Amino acid sequence: MSELHVVLGATGAIGAAVVAELTDRGHRVRAVSRNGGDPDGFKADVATTEGAVAACEGADVVYQCAQPPYAGWTERFPGLVDAVLTGVEAAGAKLVMADNLYVYGPVDGPMTEDHPYEAAYPKGRVRAEIDRLILRAHDSGRIRAALGRASDYYGPGGVATILGPNVFAAAVEGRTIRWVGDLDQPHTVSYLPDIAAALATLGEHDHADGRAWHLPAADAVTGREFLALVRAAAGGSPRSAGLGRGAERLIGLFNPTVRELAETRYQRDRPFVVDDSAFREAFGPVQVTPHEDGVSATLDWYRHRR
Numbered sequence: 059m060s061e062l063h064v065v066l067g068a069t070g071a072i073g074a075a076v077v078a079e080l081t082d083r084g085h086r087v088r089a090v091s092r093n094g095g096d097p098d099g100f101k102a103d104v105a106t107t108e109g110a111v112a113a114c115e116g117a118d119v120v121y122q123c124a125q126p127p128y129a130g131w132t133e134r135f136p137g138l139v140d141a142v143l144t145g146v147e148a149a150g151a152k153l154v155m156a157d158n159l160y161v162y163g164p165v166d167g168p169m170t171e172d173h174p175y176e177a178a179y180p181k182g183r184v185r186a187e188i189d190r191l192i193l194r195a196h197d198s199g200r201i202r203a204a205l206g207r208a209s210d211y212y213g214p215g216g217v218a219t220i221l222g223p224n225v226f227a228a229a230v231e232g233r234t235i236r237w238v239g240d241l242d243q244p245h246t247v248s249y250l251p252d253i254a255a256a257l258a259t260l261g262e263h264d265h266a267d268g269r270a271w272h273l274p275a276a277d278a279v280t281g282r283e284f285l286a287l288v289r290a291a292a293g294g295s296p297r298s299a300g301l302g303r304g305a306e307r308l309i310g311l312f313n314p315t316v317r318e319l320a321e322t323r324y325q326r327d328r329p330f331v332v333d334d335s336a337f338r339e340a341f342g343p344v345q346v347t348p349h350e351d352g353v354s355a356t357l358d359w360y361r362h363r364r
């Protein structure tokens with residue numbers, strides 16, 4: 059029997075992309091979420107030990123792409139990861155964590171994986187706690203693990219992200235497209251299929267184990283450049299605008315989702331650039347999707363999703 063790759067959070071944006079990538083690579087895949095998704099989906103609540111153990115049973119590699127709601131991270135995320143570690147250990151599997159870049163806090167210059175965990179805000183601290191939990195479990199020999207860190211993503215299926223509703227949904231609905239943050243700061247933006255391909259690569263290679271990797275992405279762009287690509291691809295020249303610090307704060311007074319983003323404003327009003335050279339050197343050559351192509355594919359998905 060071929061290796062079993064289990065994707066937790068398989069109906070989410072990254073999870074669904076990982077399921078598609080692993081399936082394309084010919085792996086046997088189990089797609090796990092609480093609602094099960096399509097009829098082939100596996101239903102389990104991986105925030106419980108029983109659910110995580112059932113979900114991971116028989117797995118060779120487990121991709122941790124499940125997350126509690128954003129506002130509930132500090133209370134619920136470490137417990138979910140703890141249960142997942144128990145499930146991965148019981149299966150004797152390897153864990154690949156779909157991670158983000160919150161652990162570092164504000165960084166001068168491109169972020170590298172050896173930067174210390176200096177995040178001093180609640181969601182950054184909780185991500186650092188989670189990553190330490192996972193790396194300790196690896197170092198102590200409980201499990202094998204690799205962490206794959208991506209920046210803000212966009213792509214087909216990418217709805218619960220800062221770019222989904224504000225840029226792509228707005229473009230196909232003829233609304234003003236808005237970049238949340240300073241329009242002129244360079245920002246690494248990750249494309250969902252590229253994230254999925256890189257996570258699958260981490261799952262397939264033993265020499266990925268025991269550390270975090272920055273997942274390859276196209277060169278950083280400014281918000282102004284990214285919105286220009288969207289306008290060009292959308293046709294009809296939708297109006298575009300930046301949503302600066304003041305406006306974000308004002309909207310946050312009555313919009314809880316925007317209010318939750320306040321802690322991470324440093325990511326959007328200064329350069330936020332990822333150095334992905336370690337991954338490219340270890341696993342390359344790597345092809346990433348040019349933003350022109352990613353933007354077109356994402357707009358197509360948004361046009362046809364209703």
Ligand SMILES: NC(=O)c1ccc[n+]([C@@H]2O[C@H](COP(=O)([O-])OP(=O)(O)OC[C@H]3O[C@@H](n4cnc5c(N)ncnc54)[C@H](OP(=O)(O)O)[C@@H]3O)[C@@H](O)[C@H]2O)c1
Pocket residue numbers: 066067068069070071072073090091092093094102103104105106123124125126138156157158159207208209210211218219220
């Ligand atoms: N947003 C970004 O730009 C970004 C960038 C880089 C990294 N990341 C990180 O990547 C990870 C995945 O993010 P995402 O945006 O793909 O997530 P998402 O779209 O919110 O999907 C979350 C998935 O987890 C499942 N889930 C939630 N609680 C569960 C539970 N207790 N048991 C089983 N399944 C559960 C959900 O399905 P059910 O509700 O049906 O269970 C869903 O399939 C997160 O850690 C996120 O922080 C995000």
